[in-house]
Amino acid sequence: MSIVLKNTTIDKYFGFLKRLDNKSKKRLIIKLTESIETDKKENVSLKNLHGAWEDARSSDEIINDIRDSRVEKNNDIQL
Numbered sequence: 001m002s003i004v005l006k007n008t009t010i011d012k013y014f015g016f017l018k019r020l021d022n023k024s025k026k027r028l029i030i031k032l033t034e035s036i037e038t039d040k041k042e043n044v045s046l047k048n049l050h051g052a053w054e055d056a057r058s059s060d061e062i063i064n065d066i067r068d069s070r071v072e073k074n075n076d077i078q079l
Helices: 007-017 022-041 059-069
Strands: none
16 A cells, blocks of 8 residues: 655655755665565555455354453553
8 A cells, every 4th residue: 555645745754854964865765765666566456365364263253252352441440
């Protein structure tokens, strides 16, 4: 999932980042470049996630297990 920024938001970030020293700017450029290369490799589609959950229990059993595992929170404070 990607976040799309407006130019005004990018300008605000740049206003902060331009004050960094050159070494920090270079490290940031490297990190951003690596993230672009990683994004190209990872194409996750919701279609690929279909059926990813595997469980031998029925949906009713899973719901009951979730309900049984709940813990009630005690709001009484003892002073």
